[in-house]
Amino acid sequence: MGKQEPLIFEKSRPGRAAYSLPDLDVPLQSVKDLIPKELLRDNLNLPELSEIDVVRHFTHLSEKNLGVDSAFYPLGSCTMKYNPKVSEEIAKLPHFTEIHPYQAEDEISGILELLYNFEQYLCAIFGYEAFTFQPAAGAHGELTALLMIKAYHENKSKVSGPRSKVIIPDSSHGTNPASVALVGYETVVVKSNSRGNIDIEALKEVVGDDTAALMLTNPNTLGLFDEHILEVADIVHKAGGLLYYDGANANATLGICRPADLGFDVAHFNLHKTFSTPHGCGGPGSGPVGVNKKLEPFLPVPRVIKQTTNYNLQSTNYNQSIGRVHSFYGNINVIVKAYAYIRSLGAEGLKKVSENAVLNANYMMKRLRDDYFLKYDRTCQHEFVISAKWQKEKYGVRALDIAKRLLDYGFHPPTIYFPLIVEEALMIEPTETESRETLDAFCDAMISIARECETNPDLVKNAPHTMSVKRVNEGKAARELNLRWSQG
Numbered sequence: 134m135g136k137q138e139p140l141i142f143e144k145s146r147p148g149r150a151a152y153s154l155p156d157l158d159v160p161l162q163s164v165k166d167l168i169p170k171e172l173l174r175d176n177l178n179l180p181e182l183s184e185i186d187v188v189r190h191f192t193h194l195s196e197k198n199l200g201v202d203s204a205f206y207p208l209g210s211c212t213m214k215y216n217p218k219v220s221e222e223i224a225k226l227p228h229f230t231e232i233h234p235y236q237a238e239d240e241i242s243g244i245l246e247l248l249y250n251f252e253q254y255l256c257a258i259f260g261y262e263a264f265t266f267q268p269a270a271g272a273h274g275e276l277t278a279l280l281m282i283k284a285y286h287e288n289k290s291k292v293s294g295p296r297s298k299v300i301i302p303d304s305s306h307g308t309n310p311a312s313v314a315l316v317g318y319e320t321v322v323v324k325s326n327s328r329g330n331i332d333i334e335a336l337k338e339v340v341g342d343d344t345a346a347l348m349l350t351n352p353n354t355l356g357l358f359d360e361h362i363l364e365v366a367d368i369v370h371k372a373g374g375l376l377y378y379d380g381a382n383a384n385a386t387l388g389i390c391r392p393a394d395l396g397f398d399v400a401h402f403n404l405h406k407t408f409s410t411p412h413g414c415g416g417p418g419s420g421p422v423g424v425n426k427k428l429e430p431f432l433p434v435p436r437v438i439k440q441t442t443n444y445n446l447q448s449t450n451y452n453q454s455i456g457r458v459h460s461f462y463g464n465i466n467v468i469v470k471a472y473a474y475i476r477s478l479g480a481e482g483l484k485k486v487s488e489n490a491v492l493n494a495n496y497m498m499k500r501l502r503d504d505y506f507l508k509y510d511r512t513c514q515h516e517f518v519i520s521a522k523w524q525k526e527k528y529g530v531r532a533l534d535i536a537k538r539l540l541d542y543g544f545h546p547p548t549i550y551f552p553l554i555v556e557e558a559l560m561i562e563p564t565e566t567e568s569r570e571t572l573d574a575f576c577d578a579m580i581s582i583a584r585e586c587e588t589n590p591d592l593v594k595n596a597p598h599t600m601s602v603k604r605v606n607e608g609k610a611a612r613e614l615n616l617r618w619s620q621g
């Protein structure tokens with residue numbers, strides 16, 4: 134783990150190559166003539182290595198990574214759950230990988246049938262009338278949903294007047310206000326109360342005839358289910374607003390409750406979290422959006438329609454649609470993996486997923502509550518938020534230090550400093566697939582770090598000690614987005 138890996142450029146030696154091709158049997162100039170002049174370069178400055186050195190270099194780098202296949206990865210709000218390999222196998226079948234979106238509909242009826250069935254499953258799981266699969270991620274789903282909400286209000290505004298504000302609780306995910314700004318609405322923040330629910334009185338003060346929608350994550354980013362959700366829905370609906378469910382993290386509620394039944398008119402769901410498709414590093418995601426009858430006319434097109442035994446794509450007959458938000462039908466490969474996941478678990482299996490996710494989170498919360506400050510002391514859902522407040526006040530050790538020290542114990546750290554309403558937050562999401570032994574090992578590490586804060590705070594403040602990369606300048610990495618290697 135701790136050994137430094139030189140850069141591939143540092144390993145480079147002139148003349149080495151990882152390929153062996155037959156000599157060119159046409160004049161070099163005739164090849165050069167095929168390439169536009171402005172793209173021709175004399176020196177590409179590429180590293181020169183043999184094949185085995187390339188393989189070893191990238192294998193070494195991959196071994197330095199903590200991934201869900203190599204370590205416990207309790208990154209709250211990100212649901213880094215295990216990605217079953219059978220779903221990968223299914224998505225790799227040539228029936229899926231060797232079709233092309235420009236093929237004639239009758240040649241791709243298999244994938245259309247899969248999309249149609251998948252829509253039926255999601256409608257059954259979450260209670261909606263219809264879904265679009267075009268959004269490529271959760272944030273893209275938010276944007277799509279808000280565009281539909283806007284179209285809905287614009288359609289009604291002849292009767293009820295324009296609406297310009299979207300209410301968001303102070304515990305919300307950062308993508309929510311960003312999406313609101315993108316569609317040209319204004320964000321109004323409503324505070325949470327001492328139990329982590331939306332403060333009903335504060336909500337009543339801000340809701341009005343300019344309210345376009347309320348965006349809510351439930352369970353919220355504190356891992357808490359809003360105890361007054363039906364009242365919240367009623368207040369917003371009575372004012373003529375719509376209720377938006379940020380269902381990025383639906384891991385606590387599968388088979389237990391459905392957002393549409395709670396009053397949410399529209400919702401997005403992250404397949405790359407709840408339905409276990411791989412994610413991280415910005416890899417392809419999928420954020421389908423479900424709608425009730427009110428918003429169905431505004432769904433993106435094309436939609437997959439079943440006509441007796443045939444499956445078709447239809448764009449006509451939807452003249453109120455917001456149009457396309459993605460090329461073709463979205464990230465199909467991600468959808469196939471999520472479909473395989475749902476099929477392999479079935480209804481009972483999905484319910485068990487949520488029950489176990491909630492049980493695991495509550496077990497860990499109980500084990501850690503004596504050593505870390507717990508701001509909201511109530512039953513949590515799939516995740517919980519503890520805090521390094523005590524450690525900071527007494528020993529000057531911060532959540533960031535604890536996260537770094539966890540690396541020395543072989544664990545990926547939890548999410549830190551989010552949600553913003555908990556100081557020195559450590560947001561832990563174990564997911565359903567972890568064994569009791571793994572949960573205990575992580576809790577033991579956290580408790581051991583709490584002891585280290587008392588006896589040797591500098592050990593924690595200077596962590597990690599076992600990694601080849603120590604503390605990085607996180608501000609610089611975010612502000613200077615230059616990832617290119619340059620010589621000298």
Ligand SMILES: Cc1ncc(COP(=O)(O)O)c(C=O)c1O
Pocket residue numbers: 210211270271272273306308350354379381382403418420
């Ligand atoms: C509550 C919540 N909403 C929205 C998102 C955005 O999802 P994505 O990262 O797929 O855009 C996330 C992702 O972490 C989330 O946790």
